[in-house]
Amino acid sequence: MTTQPLIGLEVHAQLLTASKMFCGCPTEFGAPPNTQVCPICTAQPGALPVPNQRAVEMTILTGLALHCDIAPRSVFARKNYFYPDLTKNYQISQYEQPLCENGYVLIDTESGPKRIRVRRVHLEEDTGKNIHGGAGAASRIDFNRCGLPLMEIVSEPDLTSADECRAYLQKLQLILRWIGVCNGNMEEGSMRCEPTVNVIEVGGSAKTALVEIKNLASFRAVHQAVDYEILRHTRALLAGESTTRETRRWLAEGRTETMRSKEEAHDYRYFPEPDLMPLEVDEAMVTRIGADMPEGPDEVRERLIEQYELSSYDATVMTQSREFAAFFEAAAGAAEDPKAVANWMQGDFARLLNETGTPLAESKVSPAGLADLVRLIADGAISGKMAKTVFERMFETGKAPALIVDEEGMSQISDTSALEPVIDKAIADNPEAVENYRSGKKKALGALVGQIMKETKGQANPALVNELLVQRLGE
Amino acid sequence: MIPVSVTRDDVAHVARLARLAMSEQELDQMHGYFEAILEHFAKLAAVDTEGVEPTSHPLARANVTREDCVTEPMDRTKLLANAPLADGECFLVPQIMEDE
Numbered sequence: 001m002t003t004q005p006l007i008g009l010e011v012h013a014q015l016l017t018a019s020k021m022f023c024g025c026p027t028e029f030g031a032p033p034n035t036q037v038c039p040i041c042t043a044q045p046g047a048l049p050v051p052n053q054r055a056v057e058m059t060i061l062t063g064l065a066l067h068c069d070i071a072p073r074s075v076f077a078r079k080n081y082f083y084p085d086l087t088k089n090y091q092i093s094q095y096e097q098p099l100c101e102n103g104y105v106l107i108d109t110e111s112g113p114k115r116i117r118v119r120r121v122h123l124e125e126d127t128g129k130n131i132h133g134g135a136g137a138a139s140r141i142d143f144n145r146c147g148l149p150l151m152e153i154v155s156e157p158d159l160t161s162a163d164e165c166r167a168y169l170q171k172l173q174l175i176l177r178w179i180g181v182c183n184g185n186m187e188e189g190s191m192r193c194e195p196t197v198n199v200i201e202v203g204g205s206a207k208t209a210l211v212e213i214k215n216l217a218s219f220r221a222v223h224q225a226v227d228y229e230i231l232r233h234t235r236a237l238l239a240g241e242s243t244t245r246e247t248r249r250w251l252a253e254g255r256t257e258t259m260r261s262k263e264e265a266h267d268y269r270y271f272p273e274p275d276l277m278p279l280e281v282d283e284a285m286v287t288r289i290g291a292d293m294p295e296g297p298d299e300v301r302e303r304l305i306e307q308y309e310l311s312s313y314d315a316t317v318m319t320q321s322r323e324f325a326a327f328f329e330a331a332a333g334a335a336e337d338p339k340a341v342a343n344w345m346q347g348d349f350a351r352l353l354n355e356t357g358t359p360l361a362e363s364k365v366s367p368a369g370l371a372d373l374v375r376l377i378a379d380g381a382i383s384g385k386m387a388k389t390v391f392e393r394m395f396e397t398g399k400a401p402a403l404i405v406d407e408e409g410m411s412q413i414s415d416t417s418a419l420e421p422v423i424d425k426a427i428a429d430n431p432e433a434v435e436n437y438r439s440g441k442k443k444a445l446g447a448l449v450g451q452i453m454k455e456t457k458g459q460a461n462p463a464l465v466n467e468l469l470v471q472r473l474g475e
Numbered sequence: 476m477i478p479v480s481v482t483r484d485d486v487a488h489v490a491r492l493a494r495l496a497m498s499e500q501e502l503d504q505m506h507g508y509f510e511a512i513l514e515h516f517a518k519l520a521a522v523d524t525e526g527v528e529p530t531s532h533p534l535a536r537a538n539v540t541r542e543d544c545v546t547e548p549m550d551r552t553k554l555l556a557n558a559p560l561a562d563g564e565c566f567l568v569p570q571i572m573e574d575e
């Protein structure tokens with residue numbers, strides 16, 4: 001029997017609004033418990049919700065970025081259930097008429113680009129947070145998160161491996177950050193993911209029961225949990241074992257366990273939210289919101305390949321964020337060698353940003369500074385090795401590279417007459433190396449170059465030193 | 476379409492979803508009430524709705540939204556004052572079982 005895993009991903013993304021979904025409470029992460037609450041989000045009697053216009057617009061923008069149809073009319077619905085983190089005993093969500101439907105996300109796979117269909121994007125509110133494990137037999141409830149605006153982005157089961165799931169999530173995260181609607185932070189829970197997994201028989205009718213996985217707080221956890229479930233389902237299918245439709249929880253020890261079976265699953269009794277009017281989105285509104293759409297990561301990537309002759313790999317790295325791509329373009333436009341700019345950005349620059357935990361936007365290195373550095377190397381004013389030191393100083397101080405070279409006396413010696421005495425001395429000091437070289441051991445040249453670089457404190461132009469040495473020893 | 480009849484099991488199911496404990500006697504009584512209510516609403520079926528769009532709201536308005544502006548949150552002491560149990564920071568509830 002040939003088997004095929006089918007995975008769908010349900011992603012919750014918190015929108016970057018200043019206030020909550022239905023009230024004016026602030027949305028900052030990490031405030032002291034129950035300090036970002038009001039009568040509306042704590043469901044005091046008589047309080048009425050009013051939707052946040054910005055949240056609606058951000059969801060429509062997301063729908064456009066995911067190639068969705070935007071519904072001309074959509075309604076909010078009540079999802080009814082009882083849980084202590086839910087103040088109203090229902091969550092305001094969307095059910096039958098979501099804002100966006102029928103889109104897709106393009107992911108890169110080993111066999112080329114693949115289109116993952118997006119079934120719907122709807123708008124809803126978040127719940128509060130339970131803090132378990134307090135003193136005694138009580139749970140503590142913090143409602144700061146209650147009422148934060150969330151988008152629920154539901155894919156079709158078009159994903160067939162853990163790798164594809166990760167690629168889809170990374171791409172979705174990139175897009176949401178790119179258009180500025182979500183910070184995509186999985187650890188803080190501003191982007192959450194619940195995969196739905198089952199395995200079917202190819203060309204047959206056998207299949208396992210659908211399972212939903214919860215408690216995944218990182219891309220890594222999603223990857224591991226999906227892999228684990230694919231294996232579990234495949235084994236069950238091959239062994240002909242029966243499976244049950246259920247929700248499973250991912251455990252840190254690397255396995256899943258049953259959380260609840262679908263038979264006892266909630267019956268949410270959705271109905272239209274009578275406290276809220278429908279949303280009507282006309283062409284003019286879609287056009288107005290669409291005008292804010294930046295050139296997307298896929299388009300920029302293609303353009304970088306074409307315009308700057310970058311490799312596909314380099315172009316992907318340069319479009320890891322909108323800021324990164326903008327920095328690259330600004331630097332590449334000022335330098336003659338875009339490829340060198342790309343190398344610096346994914347090499348020393350990325351390393352230093354990473355090591356110091358500095359966001360690109362706060363870095364002291366400017367695109368013009370990086371372009372200047374690339375030009376100094378191309379002109380032979382400094383060696384590649386010196387450039388590394390210069391770049392580190394630029395990163396620390398934000399000074400222009402030419403100034404650093406001057407201040408630290410690091411300019412490269414590319415003057416033949418200045419190098420000749422040093423070369424003479426090296427030849428005189430190392431008769432053995434000279435002998436070896438002349439008898440065919442070309443590697444012996446290294447010892448001579450080493451001494452010359454040492455004598456010049458690394459400032460000799462290595463290519464020129466090599467050239468002059470070979471010339472002299474060949475005489 | 477509104478179902479004209481409701482079973483006693485339906486009533487028990489809804490009671491469980493609403494976290495209401497009901498005795499056998501109460502279930503029987505509720506079952507009777509449910510049937511009477513649904514029978515009453517079934518009269519709506521007599522209305523000719525041919526060509527009428529389903530509505531989600533009695534008012535003919537749409538897009539009632541607000542600007543994304545932050546307002547002053549509520550005082551925490553006031554908020555927690557009405558709670559049966561609180562520790563000055565959080566509401567306290569009986570320990571929540573792992574199963575959601």
Ligand SMILES: [Zn+2]
Nearest residue numbers: 023025038041
């Ligand atoms: Zn509030």
